Structure formats: C-alpha cells, structure tokens
Amino acid sequence: MSTFRPSRRGVLTGAAVAGAAGVGAGLTAVAARPGQATAASRTVAFHGARQAGITTPQQDSLVFAALDVTTSRAGELADVLQRWSAAAATMATGTPVGGPGGLGGAAEEPPQDTGEAHELPAANLTVTLGYGPSLFDSRFGLADRRPAALEELPPLPGEQLDPTKVGGDLCLQACADDPQVAFHAVRNLVRIGRGVVRVRWMQLGFGRTSTTSSAQSTPRNLMGFRDGTANLKAEDTSDLDRHVWVGGQGAPAVDQEWMRGGTYLVARRIRMLIEAWDRASLGEQERVIGRAKESGAPLSGTHEFDALDLAKTTAHGKPAIDVAAHVRLAAPQSNGGVKLLRRGYSYTDGLDGATGQLDAGLFFIVFGNDPAHQFVPLQRKLGSQDALTEYLKHTGSGIFACPPGTASGGAWGEGLFG
Amino acid sequence: MSTFRPSRRGVLTGAAVAGAAGVGAGLTAVAARPGQATAASRTVAFHGARQAGITTPQQDSLVFAALDVTTSRAGELADVLQRWSAAAATMATGTPVGGPGGLGGAAEEPPQDTGEAHELPAANLTVTLGYGPSLFDSRFGLADRRPAALEELPPLPGEQLDPTKVGGDLCLQACADDPQVAFHAVRNLVRIGRGVVRVRWMQLGFGRTSTTSSAQSTPRNLMGFRDGTANLKAEDTSDLDRHVWVGGQGAPAVDQEWMRGGTYLVARRIRMLIEAWDRASLGEQERVIGRAKESGAPLSGTHEFDALDLAKTTAHGKPAIDVAAHVRLAAPQSNGGVKLLRRGYSYTDGLDGATGQLDAGLFFIVFGNDPAHQFVPLQRKLGSQDALTEYLKHTGSGIFACPPGTASGGAWGEGLFG
Numbered sequence: 001m002s003t004f005r006p007s008r009r010g011v012l013t014g015a016a017v018a019g020a021a022g023v024g025a026g027l028t029a030v031a032a033r034p035g036q037a038t039a040a041s042r043t044v045a046f047h048g049a050r051q052a053g054i055t056t057p058q059q060d061s062l063v064f065a066a067l068d069v070t071t072s073r074a075g076e077l078a079d080v081l082q083r084w085s086a087a088a089a090t091m092a093t094g095t096p097v098g099g100p101g102g103l104g105g106a107a108e109e110p111p112q113d114t115g116e117a118h119e120l121p122a123a124n125l126t127v128t129l130g131y132g133p134s135l136f137d138s139r140f141g142l143a144d145r146r147p148a149a150l151e152e153l154p155p156l157p158g159e160q161l162d163p164t165k166v167g168g169d170l171c172l173q174a175c176a177d178d179p180q181v182a183f184h185a186v187r188n189l190v191r192i193g194r195g196v197v198r199v200r201w202m203q204l205g206f207g208r209t210s211t212t213s214s215a216q217s218t219p220r221n222l223m224g225f226r227d228g229t230a231n232l233k234a235e236d237t238s239d240l241d242r243h244v245w246v247g248g249q250g251a252p253a254v255d256q257e258w259m260r261g262g263t264y265l266v267a268r269r270i271r272m273l274i275e276a277w278d279r280a281s282l283g284e285q286e287r288v289i290g291r292a293k294e295s296g297a298p299l300s301g302t303h304e305f306d307a308l309d310l311a312k313t314t315a316h317g318k319p320a321i322d323v324a325a326h327v328r329l330a331a332p333q334s335n336g337g338v339k340l341l342r343r344g345y346s347y348t349d350g351l352d353g354a355t356g357q358l359d360a361g362l363f364f365i366v367f368g369n370d371p372a373h374q375f376v377p378l379q380r381k382l383g384s385q386d387a388l389t390e391y392l393k394h395t396g397s398g399i400f401a402c403p404p405g406t407a408s409g410g411a412w413g414e415g416l417f418g
Numbered sequence: 419m420s421t422f423r424p425s426r427r428g429v430l431t432g433a434a435v436a437g438a439a440g441v442g443a444g445l446t447a448v449a450a451r452p453g454q455a456t457a458a459s460r461t462v463a464f465h466g467a468r469q470a471g472i473t474t475p476q477q478d479s480l481v482f483a484a485l486d487v488t489t490s491r492a493g494e495l496a497d498v499l500q501r502w503s504a505a506a507a508t509m510a511t512g513t514p515v516g517g518p519g520g521l522g523g524a525a526e527e528p529p530q531d532t533g534e535a536h537e538l539p540a541a542n543l544t545v546t547l548g549y550g551p552s553l554f555d556s557r558f559g560l561a562d563r564r565p566a567a568l569e570e571l572p573p574l575p576g577e578q579l580d581p582t583k584v585g586g587d588l589c590l591q592a593c594a595d596d597p598q599v600a601f602h603a604v605r606n607l608v609r610i611g612r613g614v615v616r617v618r619w620m621q622l623g624f625g626r627t628s629t630t631s632s633a634q635s636t637p638r639n640l641m642g643f644r645d646g647t648a649n650l651k652a653e654d655t656s657d658l659d660r661h662v663w664v665g666g667q668g669a670p671a672v673d674q675e676w677m678r679g680g681t682y683l684v685a686r687r688i689r690m691l692i693e694a695w696d697r698a699s700l701g702e703q704e705r706v707i708g709r710a711k712e713s714g715a716p717l718s719g720t721h722e723f724d725a726l727d728l729a730k731t732t733a734h735g736k737p738a739i740d741v742a743a744h745v746r747l748a749a750p751q752s753n754g755g756v757k758l759l760r761r762g763y764s765y766t767d768g769l770d771g772a773t774g775q776l777d778a779g780l781f782f783i784v785f786g787n788d789p790a791h792q793f794v795p796l797q798r799k800l801g802s803q804d805a806l807t808e809y810l811k812h813t814g815s816g817i818f819a820c821p822p823g824t825a826s827g828g829a830w831g832e833g834l835f836g
Contacts, residue, residue, distance in 0.1 A: 061597075061624075103642065104712050107701030114696060115642020115711060116625070116764070119635075164771065179479075179597070180625030183640075183766055187776065191696055199776070202768040204622075206479075207534070207598030217537075222601075224521065224533020278532055278609055283525030293533060294522050346534070348601055349767070350620040353582065358605065358617070 043122045046089035048405040049261060053126030053175050054244075054367055055234040055341070057213040061179040062205035062345040062363065063186045064267065066132070066168025066398050067197045074140040074417065080196045081413030084129070084189050085406060094122030097188050114191065117184035123177040127185050129412050130171040130265045130400025145416060147246075147256040149264055149370055150401045156376070157383030158394055165201045165269055165396030173265070173365065175343075179206065203269060203396065205345025205363045212343060218296060218304065221362055222272055222346050223391075225289050226296035229304055230331070232341040243339045243374070244367050246404075251369045258415035261404030263367045266375045269347070269396030272361035277391045288387040290325030298327060310334070324387035330378065338374050341367040361392070371399060461540040464507035466823040467679055471544030471593050472662075472785055473652040473759070475631040479597040480623035480763040480781065481604045482685060484550070484586025484816050485615045492558040492835065498611045499831030502547070503824060505610055506603065512540030515606050532609065535602035541595040545603050547830050548589040548683045548818025563834060565664075565674040567682055567788055568819045574794070575801030576812055583687055583814030586618045591683070591783065593761075597624065621687060621814065623763025623781045630761065636714060636722065639780055640690055640764050641809075643707050644714035647722055648749070650759040661757045664787045664822075676833035679822030681785045684793045687765070687814025690779035695809045706805040708743030716745060728752070742805035748796065756792050759785040779810070789817060 044052045087097045096102030098112025136146035176182040209221040210228035221227040241248030247260040254260050291298050300309035300320040312320040321328050332339050348360035368374040403415050462470045505515045514520030516530025554564035594600040627639040628646035639645040659666030665678040672678050718727035718738040730738040739746050750757050766778035786792040821833050
C-alpha cells in the first residue's frame with residue numbers, strides 16, 4: 001500500500017472530504033432544491049468534494065465511453081486528465097471548450113470546440129471519470145496505487161460477454177438532459193485525448209431507469225416495469241456513506257488514500273430478451289419481478305413504496321412474493337443489508353444481426369465502495385436463482401474506480417499521480 | 419396505371435385531399451400555434467388529410483425502422499396496417515396500445531402494451547408509414563399500383579452502402595420529444611406485426627438538424643454548423659404543394675390516385691468523417707460549407723437568413739461563396755429551383771470496429787413529390803462536386819412512398835388495398 005501523497009494543486013484531500021460529511025457538488029444541488037425536477041436547475045457544478053454524476057439527480061441521456069491509454073508515458077496521461085477536467089468544467093456551464101470563443105478563433109486553426117452543443121443549454125451535464133484495473137499494470141508506475149477493491153470482475157452467471165464491450169483503462173460517463181450535449185462532451189474529450197487515449201467501446205442510453213432523488217418519480221424500463229423504486233437516494237446520506245463512498249462512516253477501511261471520497265462504478269450492458277418477455281403473460285411478468293406492473297407495488301403490498309413483506313403468503317399458502325422473484329433476491333434484507341446506488345438507462349442498438357431480434361435492454365451502472373462484497377455476490381445469486389435471468393443476458397461489463405471530486409483549480413488525476 | 423378505387427372506410431379521397439388545400443393534421447397544429455415551441459403542444463393528431471410527421475415541427479428524437487413483409491398474403495398485411503394505424507392513433511394521445519388498460523388485463527395474457535412509455539407524456543409522437551418499391555413486386559398483386567416515382571435509387575456518388583442498412587418493403591418513422599416514447603411506438607408496432615413483418619434495419623437519431631417551422635431556431639449538426647436554415651417550412655404552403663405533396667398545385671401529374679396527398683421519403687444514413695473534420699481549420703470548414711460557423715450567415719452576407727449571393731466576390735476577386743461550397747451546390751437556384759423538405763437527425767452508433775473511429779453523422783430524411791428529379795440529381799451533383807463530400811460517406815439508404823393521411827375511423831393501407 002502506498003503512502004498518501006498530498007495533491008499538487010487543489011484537489012481535496014481525504015481529510016477535507018471527510019470533513020465535508022458526504023455533501024458534494026451534486027448532493028448540494030439536490031439538498032438546495034428539494035422537490036424540484038431535474039430539468040429545473042440546468043447546470044451541475046463540476047467542482048466539489050465528490051464527482052458530479054454519482055448522486056446527481058439522474059439526467060435523461062447517457063453517453064458512456066470506455067477508453068484505452070495508448071501512450072506509455074504517465075506524464076502525457078496526467079496532462080490529458082488535467083485538460084479533460086478543465087474542459088469538463090467549462091462544458092458543465094454550457095460554454096464551449098476553450099471558452100466563449102471556442103467555436104471560432106483563427107481561420108488557420110481548427111476550432112477548439114466541435115460546436116454541436118453551441119447555444120444549447122448545459123442540460124445538467126455531468127462528466128464522471130473512472131480508472132479501470134488495467135491502468136494499474138506496469139505501464140505507468142501505478143501498480144502500488146491500485147486499491148484492492150479495483151479488480152477485474154470474475155466470470156458471473158447470466159453473462160455472455162461481447163469481447164468488444166468489456167473493460168477499459170478509463171471510463172467517461174457523460175449524463176445530460178439532451179443527448180447532443182452528452183455526446184458533445186465525450187466527443188470533445190476524446191478529441192482532446194487523441195494520441196494518448198482512444199475509445200474502446202461506447203454506449204448510448206436514454207430514458208433513465210433509476211430514481212436517484214426523492215424529487216424524481218420512478219421511471220419504467222423496457223420491460224415496462226417501474227425500476228429503481230428501492231434505489232438509494234441522494235438524500236440517504238448515512239446509507240451513501242456506508243455503501244457508496246470510499247471512507248464514509250461505516251464503510252470498509254481505506255487502503256488507498258487517493259480514493260477517499262470516491263467510489264467504484266460497475267457497468268453492465270444487460271440485454272433484455274424483449275420478444276420472449278413480450279410473449280410472457282402479465283401474471284408471469286409480475287411473478288418474475290415480484291411487483292405489480294401498473295402500480296409498481298410489491299406483490300405483498302398495495303402501494304409502490306410499501307416495504308417488501310417477504311414472509312407474507314397468499315390465501316393458498318404460497319409466498320406473495322415468489323421465491324425466485326427479482327425483488328426478493330435483490331432486496332437488501334436478502335443480501336446482508338447490501339444497498340447499491342444505481343444509475344440505469346435504457347438502450348437500443350437496433351437489430352442483433354445474428355437473430356434479427358431487437359438488441360435492447362438496460363445499461364446498468366451501479367456505484368458502491370466494495371464491489372467484491374456488493375455487486376459480485378449479488379449478481380452471482382441473481383444470475384443463478386433469479387426468475388428474471390431467463391429474460392436477460394449480460395453482454396458488456398466494466399469496473400472503474402471513480403476518484404473524489406476536485407476543488408476549483410484542481411484537476412482529475414492529481415490524487416492518483418500527485 | 420390502375421384505376422383509382424375509392425377507399426373502403428373513411429380514408430380521404432384524392433378529391434377531399436385536394437380540397438383541403440394542403441392543410442393537414444401536422445400543418446393545422448403549426449398554423450394554430452404560431453410562435454410556439456414544439457414541446458408546448460404535446461400531442462399531434464394522427465388523423466388528417468396528411469400523415470403527421472412530415473410537416474409537423476420536428477421533434478427531438480427519431481426511431482426509424484425499415485421492415486420486410488414475411489407473409490405472401492396481402493390480406494394479412496392489410497390487417498397489420500389497419501391494426502398499426504389504430505395503435506399509432508392511440509399512442510399519439512399518450513394512451514397505451516389497447517386503451518387505458520392496455521398495461522394490465524388478464525393475468526393469463528400478455529399485456530397489450532409493453533409499458534415503457536406508460537405515464538410519460540405523448541411528447542408529440544408521430545408515426546409515419548411508407549411503402550418501399552419492393553412491396554410492389556409480384557407477392558401482393560400490387561405491381562400495377564406502383565407509382566412511377568417509387569423506384570429504387572440508382573447508384574450515387576459518395577455512397578458506400580452497408581447492405582444491412584438498405585431498402586425495405588415498409589418504413590416507420592417515429593418522432594417524439596422523448597426517445598423512450600419513439601422507441602415504444604416502433605417496438606409495439608413491430609410486436610403487433612410479428613409473423614407478418616420483421617425489422618430489416620433500424621436507426622436512432624437525436625438532436626434534430628433541420629428546422630421545419632419558422633417558430634423553431636436552427637439547430638446544429640455534428641459538424642457544428644447550423645443545419646436547415648434554408649429548409650422548406652410548414653408555413654410555405656405553395657412551395658410544399660409544388661415540391662412535396664403528390665398532386666399539389668404545380669406538382670408533377672399524379673399517376674396513382676391513392677398517392678394523391680402523399681409524398682416520397684428518401685432516407686440516407688450519412689456518416690461524417692468526424693476525425694478528419696475536427697482536424698480541418700475553421701477557414702476550411704467555412705469554405706466547405708459556405709457559411710460562418712458561429713452565426714450561420716452565408717459567406718456572402720452577415721446574418722443567418724440573408725439570401726445567398728452566389729455572384730458576390732471578395733476584395734481579392736474570388737467568389738465569396740466558394741465554387742465547391744455545399745450551400746452553393748445545394749441551393750435551389752443552382753438546381754432548377756428544386757426545394758426539399760428535410761427532417762434530419764444526428765446519430766451515433768458508437769465505434770466503427772474496422773477503424774476505431776466514431777460512427778456518427780446525420781440521418782437525413784427528405785420528402786419530395788419527385789425524387790428522380792429532386793434528390794437523385796442533387797446527390798449526383800453533390801457527390802461529385804461538393805467540397806463537403808470529402809468528409810461524408812453515405813452508408814444507408816431507402817426510398818418509400820408515404821400515402822396521404824387517414825380520416826378518423828380510416829386506416830393505413832386502405833388507399834393501396836382499397
């Protein structure tokens with residue numbers, strides 16, 4: 001384990017983050033505007049104790065990119081990370097890369113900004129950075145800075161991974177209420193990184209499928225069910241400390257100080273076998289999920305937010321919530337109290353050429369401070385016992401360490417390379 | 419040429435359409451709310467003299483599907499078209515397929531609606547149907563009903579077509595201000611058609627790149643330029659009659675009466691060579707387009723909506739608008755007065771596996787009543803002379819005949835099969 005080296009310029013230190021008591025950029029925005037819809041605020045500050053885009057109320061569109069580093073010089077990578085954070089901070093205010101004049105400039109030079117988001121609102125853009133396990137191999141001298149929690153996911157049941165949609169040295173999660181704004185952000189960061197990084201895989205998402213604030217109503221996924229009813233909310237600060245933030249109160253011990261105040265992102269591209277699902281009866285769909293389709297109420301209750309009663313039986317003596325129902329198997333009380341912060345988006349990538357069926361489903365992003373004891377055992381169980389697994393196939397996967405936020409004037413990478 | 423057979427139940431006849439003087443469903447909506455933004459009205463009527471989704475102010479999201487008919491029984495196809503129009507009319511009001519209870523029903527049956535758009539606003543959903551040339555082969559007895567204008571596009575310069583993104587017996591263009599609403603519409607129609615039709619290819623689009631109403635400001639495409647400044651507007655009724663509507667005043671003669679009041683849709687998936695474009699200087703980009711990047715003004719003028727002055731020269735005696743500039747070559751005055759109604763969307767489908775570059779660009783939809791003398795010669799010229807062609811590659815293509823609208827109680831297919 002390496003000794004924590006204080007950051008070079010302005011990144012919040014572990015102590016400062018701990019003192020901030022779980023209130024970061026995104027979180028502040030939520031707390032300041034309870035009851036307001038996502039679209040009302042319009043900008044989310046880039047700088048803060050936490051990275052934006054984690055507890056930020058979920059925006060409508062996602063562009064997720066996993067990237068590989070193509071240089072072997074750590075300094076070049078650190079430079080790109082610094083330029084990325086400056087650009088991300090600028091774009092978060094709705095300003096072109098390079099400042100207000102970034103669309104123009106000298107006729108002999110390419111414009112600094114590609115321009116397609118010019119005059120569009122900032123649309124609550126957030127860009128969240130993560131480091132993949134492969135970044136900590138021998139190339140950049142970072143091997144002794146790898147947190148133990150950042151290890152490649154083991155093979156898991158229910159997956160049939162497409163090798164072109166797995167892994168990455170880095171990830172960028174851009175979320176915005178306008179897809180063109182989210183795309184613009186990733187495109188411009190990729191452009192800035194040319195010669196140092198290249199995109200490994202990419203995923204677009206639409207129509208959020210999680211609720212991350214009690215001000216948001218619960219959206220529906222492509223199975224037509226409300227999704228995210230029981231998600232952690234930005235307001236649940238003590239649960240976030242315990243389950244999400246590295247070094248939060250009640251969280252596992254911190255082995256790499258540069259990760260204090262950060263979290264781990266697990267991304268799973270979960271294809272839904274839409275055609276099979278659409279042929280299933282309403283009763284079968286509700287049994288599989290464990291909730292009523294129309295109301296979202298657990299089959300043990302009558303309202304969406306009723307607590308699950310896993311012991312309740314029907315008049316016929318059967319469990320009201322089936323033993324293989326998704327909500328039973330995924331519930332914290334069935335998993336030693338594990339709670340996850342989800343940020344899911346629907347996706348469709350047109351047709352699966354092999355079968356002629358729709359390639360559509362859920363791009364599932366989950367944040368937690370201990371993936372090996374949170375996501376991994378949960379998916380082991382779901383992948384082997386969950387009735388829903390018959391209708392799903394995990395086709396893409398990645399795990400990334402998201403460092404804490406940066407103070408104004410600070411930059412991504414300072415904690416890691418500092 | 420076949421004789422026009424009056425429709426079976428309620429589809430507007432040629433005479434009725436002509437009497438409607440170019441004012442159809444979408445058009446009425448525009449005329450009734452001048453100056454209002456697209457999002458303000460929220461529903462667009464399905465029924466009317468014209469199909470919705472043609473002159474309707476352009477929504478933010480597109481799901482376009484080309485489909486093949488897999489049955490050889492015309493009656494089965496006609497039945498699907500009838501069920502499609504009922505479903506499309508229902509969804510246009512924000513109601514589930516099958517009515518308000520379509521999400522539920524008997525526990526033993528699959529729900530009639532897949533549910534993911536339930537409780538979302540109608541988001542100005544429009545679904546527009548088109549028939550491809552291949553529908554008029556020997557399978558359905560429709561050979562003598564094919565309009566002469568509906569012929570496969572010839573090979574064109576600048577194209578490098580992906581055979582998996584070409585053609586189709588039918589197309590469905592779903593547009594909405596919410597991508598989940600547009601996806602839901604196509605998915606449910608495909609589901610209704612199972613066993614009779616199957617999806618051949620599909621394209622998602624975001625961030626409209628055309629202006630179809632003077633109430634809309636001009637958006638930017640992924641080249642960062644304003645796109646659609648000179649597009650036909652819904653308010654330009656005499657130009658629409660002449661250039662867009664089959665049988666409109668000043669339009670070519672009608673050879674198939676069932677198409678009177680309809681139009682032809684040409685779809686082109688135009689990949690932008692983003693990386694090369696991003697390396698081009700501002701001066702080069704502006705020369706290629708013929709407009710200023712920031713303002714959108716033609717290089718012969720100072721404001722976005724200034725008319726092109728193709729004769730204007732600079733102080734150095736060169737044309738202000740380059741001889742190979744896109745706006746010069748595409749302008750009506752350079753093309754015998756041809757005007758097109760465009761409905762373009764940006765797209766990205768992640769990475770091109772062969773090159774590792776972004777597969778992104780413009781999904782270009784254009785409506786006109788005479789494609790062989792409108793789109794085809796224009797693309798012949800652009801593909802060989804336009805400076806922009808160096809940065810583009812047409813990778814997908816289709817042409818479809820969009821019939822006129824249907825009256826309340828009428829259905830798609832009645833004019834064709836009636």
